[in-house]
Amino acid sequence: MSTAVPAPAPSGTAAAGPALEVRDLTVRYGRPVRFGGTAKTSPAVDGVSFDIAPGETLGLVGESGSGKSTIGKAILGLQPASAGQVLLHGSDITRASLRQRRVTAIDLRVVFQDPYSSLNPAQTIGKTLTEPLRVLRVPKDQHRPRAAEALAAVGLPADAIDRYPAQFSGGQRQRIAIARALVCDPQVIVLDEPVSSLDVSTQAQVLNLLADLRDARGLALLFIAHDLGVVRFLAQRAVVLYRGQVMESGPIEEVTQRPGHPYTIALTAAAPVPQPAEQARRRAAREALGIGTAGATPTAAGGCPFATRCPLVTDVCRTERVPLTPAVDSATSGAGWVVACHHAGQAAGMRPAAGVSGNRSLSDFLSLFLWR
Ligand SMILES: Nc1ncnc2c1ncn2[C@@H]1O[C@H](COP(=O)(O)OP(=O)(O)O)[C@@H](O)[C@H]1O
Ligand code: SF4
Ligand SMILES: [Mg+2]
16 A cells, blocks of 8 residues: 655645545456465556645656556546545545546546547547537537637647648647647646657647646646656656556655655666667667566566566565655655655665766666666
8 A cells, every 4th residue: 555645735825635636546457367375466556646736747657567547547437446546626536427427527638648549530620629518518609619719728720620630740639639638628637648659849849838738727637658857847746656556756856856766766767868879878788688678577476566677676675565655865855755665775875866867877777777
């Protein structure tokens, strides 16, 4: 079970409740398998807790397969939770019926990764944008004005409303997907890798747009990404996930600049570097060592899920699951900064010199062992 990571109260206002809360969420897929004589499934998400305040962005980060999208789906009611709760403005929506979901869908919207497959090529943008309004039974005379308003909010021209997805670039399509989320005037948006398929300059434009919309509308954003550098751009806090469990969580500056968990250190080391030759050198060295991907590495049966890849592993790591506890430096900074590591003190000594974007000589070494 993980420790809840509380959202800070917005400054200058009375403490408002979180817009979204996830409490001890566990999600299991598929049929039960046998582990040690007891029938149970291996969870894709295992006791994850966090919350997001209005106007705040929480970054959910981890490698492919770590459970990020599953958390998003459970929040949206697209995948049943096996245990735990999802609360929207304090109301439990974990097991909401389709009818109840229709109401919460006004407040809770989603933007998916792929701007090509998420838009119906046979529908005009206007039809795509007004579809949620029709489902939510918004009076018809409001449909077109609200679609036009949403397009303007994402910086697209008014005539986009009568055009088709094929007439737009990837970045413009992702703006359309954001407009489709905005058209209901939501308070919470789940963004599942919304810029991962875009080129770097388009990524920056879309991230800037999201930051502006969040600030102007007080949106609570759950920003899912595999790249800590991208998360750092938008999020105030981050939750680092590995094999469905929270490894580290806290203010974005702490998690990216002074990571306290070996896995977060590996992620910071593995953030893309701008020099192609350096990137190629790292990849070649990793491949020469024959280090498997996260998915190919067997999981420890108990204990820390990172034990099979961690250079600091000891016997206790293999047998005892680690609770989230305050990071070693959390007394001096970073309220709500927690780490799940038996040897967090040692891990802190292995940090890269300057986090995500700085000199990473020691973490270069680590990345040989840890990155795909
Ligand atoms: N529909 C599904 N059925 C069975 N297993 C799934 C399904 N979707 C995802 N998984 C598994 O759950 C784990 C987490 O997946 P996912 O949430 O998609 O991770 P991420 O978004 O971090 O890449 C992975 O091991 C994945 O194989
Ligand atoms: S608990 Fe042990 S195996 Fe897990 S990250 Fe910490 S040192 Fe590594
Ligand atoms: Mg995913």
